[in-house]
Amino acid sequence: MTLKPFLIRYARQFGTLFGLVLLCIALWIATPYFLTSSNLLNIMEQSAINALIAVGMTFIIISGGIDLSVGSLVAFTGVVLAGFLHDGWPWPLAVACGLVAGLGCGIVNGLLVTLGRLPPFIATLGTMSVARGAALLYTDGRPSSGFDSGFRSLATGQVLHIPAPAVIMLVVYVLGHFVLTRTKFGRYTYAIGGNEEAALLSGVRVRLYKTLIYGAGGLLSALAAVLLTARLNSAQPIAGINYELDAIAATVIGGTSLLGGQGTMGGTLVGALIMGVLRNGLNLLGVSSFVQQVVIGAVIILAVLVDVLFKPKKK
């Protein structure tokens, strides 16, 4: 591929990347510590959980849906996982079961949307509350802590001096990008979000694929729950509050259209990193968390505003 069409096609992604670089330069000038390797790795690690959830969210939003339940699923799969661990299951098996639980919850979301014909917003609003309640019931509202070191190494371990969560995040993004751009599943995701009727009439099994897409969303929430539980060495039924909003924000900052049919994995990664960098930088600068909320909200609006203003006018 020659450079020019490539640049035009991915202009939006490079725009966001440019924003990320600018942000980093600004923070570097404000506080030199920002650009140390330990801090950068730190940011990757802290962004990993949101970034993982955002992978699933990207698929769901491109397909024309939305998933509000991901934060609650993080809590629910986290306490389920903790249950298995405390029952003395070997940790890899427990993790696998936690992931399957997440996948199952996601598929339930998908079935509500496809077979139940509920609008995704409503279906996942419901499961958001159900999953949260189930997590609280299951634990009696108490966190459960103290896991073996093998499990905790998922969060504390390092590969080539890079924190394990960052490695997992990068691997998942490479995979996600591959699935979205190089597989039938990815192509159908775009087709369903772009024009569901046309996809259906072209023989796409819309219900099946939509269900799988929500399933993937649940699976990735569960993966995020694994990392969170390992990092905190504790599973909490009130974990993951507002995670859905962070994931949606990362996706949208990354250029995915809430109307469906358009978006990229690379964009979402940059979006998640922008949010991570911003939080980290504001913390370094000692900005209060109240102000941080205001700033992050403003950045979301700004990102989409730039998008709207620079998009070539519709005919």
Add this chain to the structure above:
Amino acid sequence: MPSLVSALRLRGIRKTFPGVLALDGVDFDLLSGEVHILLGENGAGKSTLMKIISGASRRDAGTMEIAGVPVDLTGPRHAQELGIGIIYQELNLVPHLSVAENILLGREPMLCPGVLDRRRLRRIAQELLDELGLTIAAGAVVSSLGVAEQQMVEVAKALSLDARVLIMDEPTSALTSQEIERLFATIRRLKARGVGIIYISHRMEELFAIGDRVTVLRDGRYIGTKAIGECTLDSLIAMMTGRDLDAQFPKEAARPGEVALRVEGLGRNGVLHDISFSVRRGEIVGLAGLMGSGRTELARALFGADAIDCGRIEVHGRERRIRSPREAIDLGLGFLTEDRKTQGLVLALSVQSNLCLPSLDKYARGGVMMETRERAAAGRMVDELHIKTPGLQQRADCLSGGNQQKVVLGKWLCTAADILIFDEPTRGIDVGAKVEIYRLMNRLAAQGAAILMISSELPEILGMSDRILVMHEGRIAREFSAGATQEQLLAAALGRSV
């Protein structure tokens, strides 16, 4: 007769899109009270020129004068204020609002600021509709209307702006002949009032019926302007394409084989009743009927897109239950839908992705796309159908209307379907390309495909079919052999016995 007052004057208009020179120094003059036909092949630049006139798109170079005054349009609103109304190729109504609300959208009468005067809204709209001789109720919800009626609502909307220039981009592509007559009557009335009308259509017979002058574009260049009286069909086609066209309907004799599709007693509550027919291999069966007679509903039911209540469907001699389009495709059916924008294309996806969407399994192994194979297949279709696009990765919504239609057709050639249902296959396609599509249908039939062709253009039905079915109110009213006349078909479609 048209006056000699210039309504619109364009000189040296130029417009480029990435990779495409859409307009290259085009001149155009419109007089008050004339119907000026704009003619050109698919992708010649007609719609692009109209978008520039209506302020929806900016020209890169050239000048524009409205009634002798040079203007630089800032947007569609500005054009409206200067008396330019446009009816786009694709309908642009808000489906859930009423007819009246659509007609006066953005200019609603108010009781006081912020509060709608609904009664006056309804009354103004109804007056406009009545003036056009339409029987549409102003209170009706747009989505409950047929395509033709929606088209008329667009006309009423454009007129409510008191337009001095009215652009119609393929207004008749979804209309039946009576509806076209009604539209023409309206156009004549507007002419008499001194409105200048720019009219785009690929139905050549219309040009002679309604046009005063004609301007021809080819590949974005201005070819010439002539009075309609000086032109013949052949001379216009030669101007458009730069070459001569031999036959409008190159029908070849069919050699029907065994029955590919047999339908018996098919019914769908309230829409289809007791439908029985069959299509043989190598045969082109035309399906005629009025808008709303159930032709598209029948196609959707056969294709598994809508459920059926009773009846049998046999595919290649075996009874089948088709519950989804996927199952239909796996049985070798293909369905070219009538509305490319809402059913045919995923507009945000590339030409390549659209072409390969129904046949993706062929280009994937273990769920992973084999990019080279997919690209090769799509490239073949672009060549075979002469789809005009700067590249396979071009988004489908950047193609001209006729080229979009070719992409929809190409989808089903990629699947190698051998029972093809074509719903208005040549809608919006230029004369030259129509003949190419007819040839393609001949070739498919000769290779043993069974083709069911739905069309509202009776000449096309008569010219290309081996047998003709006519539907009326959800039933197959009559069957004709190839030698039927237009009058016979029309009578059957209207439910009269002949």
